[in-house]
Amino acid sequence: MKIKLPVLPFPQDSLVPYISENTIQFHYGKHHNAYVENTIKLISGTDLENKTVEEIIMASHNKEDMVSVFNNAAQVWNHSFYWNCIKPDGGGNPHGSIEEKIDDSFGSFENFISQFKSTAMSQFGSGWTWLVLKDDNILDIIKTSNAGTPLTSDVKPLFTIDVWEHAYYLDYQNRRADYLHVFLEHLINWEFINSQI
Ligand code: FE2
Numbered sequence: 001m002k003i004k005l006p007v008l009p010f011p012q013d014s015l016v017p018y019i020s021e022n023t024i025q026f027h028y029g030k031h032h033n034a035y036v037e038n039t040i041k042l043i044s045g046t047d048l049e050n051k052t053v054e055e056i057i058m059a060s061h062n063k064e065d066m067v068s069v070f071n072n073a074a075q076v077w078n079h080s081f082y083w084n085c086i087k088p089d090g091g092g093n094p095h096g097s098i099e100e101k102i103d104d105s106f107g108s109f110e111n112f113i114s115q116f117k118s119t120a121m122s123q124f125g126s127g128w129t130w131l132v133l134k135d136d137n138i139l140d141i142i143k144t145s146n147a148g149t150p151l152t153s154d155v156k157p158l159f160t161i162d163v164w165e166h167a168y169y170l171d172y173q174n175r176r177a178d179y180l181h182v183f184l185e186h187l188i189n190w191e192f193i194n195s196q197i
Helices: 023-045 052-058 064-084 097-106 109-121 177-189 192-196
Strands: 129-135 139-146 155-161
Touching: 023 064, 023 097, 023 129, 023 139, 052 192, 064 139, 064 155, 097 139, 097 155, 109 139, 129 192, 155 177
Parallel strands: none
Antiparallel strands: 129 139, 129 155
């Protein structure tokens, strides 16, 4: 099977003090791992058994009898992408191609941060906030609910923040705004974003 839990791209305690080792142990080791195990169980013995996670997502999207497959596979992909979007000693101002694109698309870095935070705060319940590249080479900020993923649309994801409570509740309880602040200020991996453009 091609579905597996990816290796975390940083040590589990390396995001302290912004994200605790305890949060990573649960988020990566329990939640992400459970989505992987559930997907494997659901596709075992089916036509999807040897497909990639992207193929499984596309095959199950909007299929009434495959809601669980889609939800688990999309969460596998979303989380694998999310871990790449952050790094120890990340954050700061953007550089390279993304800096120029942010200025072109949002007017300024400050406007981008403000719009990103406001979109992430307005996601009701569980979901994700994404920076995406549209066909016309302009950046946009979108949100998806639950396991929703931009892979099923015609935009290219460059960056995401997981706003499910399991991403921040152990460290920040209900204070999603504080989690968003440290994420954007100290963890965002601009090199990864540039590599996706
Ligand atoms: Fe999550």
